[in-house]
Amino acid sequence: MKNILFLISFFIFSLAFSQETNKFKNAKKFQHKLNKEFSSKEESPLTEEDFANFESLEFYPIDSTYIVTASLTLHKDSKPFKMKTTTDRLPVYRLYATAKFELKGKQHSLEIYQNEKLMLTPEYEDYLFLPFTDLTNGAGSYGGGRYLDLNLPEGKTIEIDFNQAYNPYCAYNSKYSCPVPPKNNHLDIKVQAGVKSFKGH
Template sequence: MRITYFLIALLFLLGCTQKKESLKGESEWQRQKNAIFKDASKSPLKPKDLKRFNGLDFFKVDSTFIVNATLQRTPNSKWFNMKTTDDRLSKERVYGILNFRLKNKNYTLSVYQGEENMQTEGYEDYLFLPFLDDTNGDSTYGGGRYIDLRIPEGDTIQLNFNEAYNPLCVYNEKYSCPLVPRNNYLNLRVTAGMKNFKSQ
């Protein structure tokens, strides 16, 4: 009887180990994304793509794409309706302007705050950074990518472009995704974060 219990425990441990090993990713963030996409209860993938899924495609993690930005808050900015990939409009406002230096050049991006998130528990301090760059339509999704941020206590915020991800509508058109404002364009190739997704 003890041998039977031992074998069951061993098989369980081996199963857990194999499951962990199957989650590809160079960083913890990449592994977490793959875990979500692999989980049928959470994945945005269509059933046919989920069946063949063996990991998202990422650029190599590059520390030069992690920068500190100065946050210039814009407390008097007005709410507006940000267009999405369908008829839905997302109520947003410019929370502030991010000024930073990347690859020896100065850049500016607007960071947004959503009205819906402000009313959702756990997301009250959530900020949304959509951006375009010169990899769009090539190695990354043509409509740009997003970065999730949180409101900092001070006036400095870290931007990690290795955690740039695709809008969910890239994987399934049933999702409604905000369109990246044209002013949030970076005139360089951001070879970090998530690459484009190709349906099998």
């Protein structure tokens, strides 16, 4: 009987360890992909001066406590709206869902959006956009907030990994036009995960 209980406990521990390892790998993969993009002359949003000196983006340490499972309230009848950006450009989005989750002992909610144009393209038809601000903005992370890319879930929950939060291109180069996170998407905590603020020339 003791052997059976030991095997069950070992299996549960192994499964949990495997899931934790996969989550860590996903975050590392995200960091590698982002650094590869920024190191490419064709893809990098950096200015010529910053690109010449670029080695790597700076990230917060990967922390699995910043990976949450959120319950979704879908907004199927939401009306398209123009999202404010850092320029006069006003891209059209619709509210896809409100995500509710617990993080650092507090309950939070964030709105998740779909871009009207991208919804019509096969490559991005399942793409979801989650812009947010938190208490690290301007004190560790980019002052204008950060973004998360998500995909349409099959059910009414979604995994949000803040280790994969990244800066808008405006954080690196003023020539870009970037959506400004709506006021509803402010987290009243420090999200010490994902990409840190960029220290250029």
